[in-house]
Amino acid sequence: MLAGISIDYYTRLEQGRERNPSDQVITALVRVFRLGPEAAEHLQQLARQPAYRPRGVGEHDTVHPNVLRIMHGWDIAPSFVVNRRLDVLARNRVADALYEGLEHRDNLLRLALLNPAAQGFYLDWELDTTSKIAHLRATAGRNCDDPFLLELVEELSEKSEFFRHMWAQYDVRARTRAPVRLHHPEVGDVVTTMEVLSIDGSPGQKLVVFQADAGSASERALSVLAGRPPPAARAAQAAATPVAEREDAAATPAAGPEREDAAAPEKQRCAPVSRRGPTGAP
Numbered sequence: 419m420l421a422g423i424s425i426d427y428y429t430r431l432e433q434g435r436e437r438n439p440s441d442q443v444i445t446a447l448v449r450v451f452r453l454g455p456e457a458a459e460h461l462q463q464l465a466r467q468p469a470y471r472p473r474g475v476g477e478h479d480t481v482h483p484n485v486l487r488i489m490h491g492w493d494i495a496p497s498f499v500v501n502r503r504l505d506v507l508a509r510n511r512v513a514d515a516l517y518e519g520l521e522h523r524d525n526l527l528r529l530a531l532l533n534p535a536a537q538g539f540y541l542d543w544e545l546d547t548t549s550k551i552a553h554l555r556a557t558a559g560r561n562c563d564d565p566f567l568l569e570l571v572e573e574l575s576e577k578s579e580f581f582r583h584m585w586a587q588y589d590v591r592a593r594t595r596a597p598v599r600l601h602h603p604e605v606g607d608v609v610t611t612m613e614v615l616s617i618d619g620s621p622g623q624k625l626v627v628f629q630a631d632a633g634s635a636s637e638r639a640l641s642v643l644a645g646r647p648p649p650a651a652r653a654a655q656a657a658a659t660p661v662a663e664r665e666d667a668a669a670t671p672a673a674g675p676e677r678e679d680a681a682a683p684e685k686q687r688c689a690p691v692s693r694r695g696p697t698g699a700p
Contacts, residue, residue: 423443423446479501479507480507480620481507481620481623482617482619482620485499485508485617485620485623485625486508488625489508489509489510489625490510490511492510492512493512493644494512494630494637494640494641495510495512495628495629495640496509496510496512496513496516496627496628496640497509497510497625497626497627497628498510498513498625498626499617499624499625499626500526500623500624500626501622501623501624502557502564502567502622503525503527503554503557503564503566503567503570504525504526504527504550504553504554505524506523506524506525506526507623511644512640512643512644513628515643515644515646516600516602516608516628516640516643520533520535520536520539521533521535525570526550527547527550527551527554527570527574528570528573528574530543530546530547530550531547531574531577531578531581532574532577532578539600539601539602540598540599541599541600541601541607542597542598542599546596546598547580547584548584548589549591549593549596550593551581551584552584552589552590552591553591553592553593554567554570554571555585555588555589555590556590556592558571571585592614593612593614593624594613595611595612595613595614596611596612597609597610597611597612598610598611598612598628602639602643604642604643605639605642605643606635606639607636607639608628608630608636608639608640609630609631609634609636610628610629610630610636611628611629612626612627612628613626613629614626615627
């Protein structure tokens, strides 16, 4: 073989029966398969995994209060914390408004692949979803003992043809920085730059932040979303409002430019005629 190892040895590597390849073997495989930096690092991590890694149930799914404080301090920057499986562990107010009403929003991959509305929400759906799958592929190799991750992969493989196809590509890529374009039904298109930050104090957790250009239409759209009451508060308010009162409010025509325009002809008929000279304003 080009890597300088026997077929039998390589077969044992693939099957997991050889668990301690040398650095020379790994370097040779990287060269032969022409792996990029991220894929090469992924291969190194797979080869150097300890045989046993104790982990408490849910120990990495609690977001530290300091992280929550930072996140909630960003008024018009949607942000949330995810774990290795892309479960959303916490989000700030503007992120809550941005993703409001979307089914499966508790997991970014379920949202992208199992919710038909996602292809209208993510304006670059295929590129964005491919990136998420590559992220999960990198995670799966290092956490193959996580039953919840294996359950997620099995579910998506069963329900999504796109996931099955992309999973078979073995693309390994971490999500760090990328342009993300979203569409919200109330404020329209929102164009942002996504930053993914590792939380070193909580292994496996990432802080995801979307930022719009200063002074842009997207920043104004996020400002509108940030000014709305939280979804839970609006739902509670709606539930507390009597049905008859809501119907009366809906039936009452709102005062605005349309009503003023409609009344304009009547005002013109009643107003005295103003005679202007040739230099008067029309």
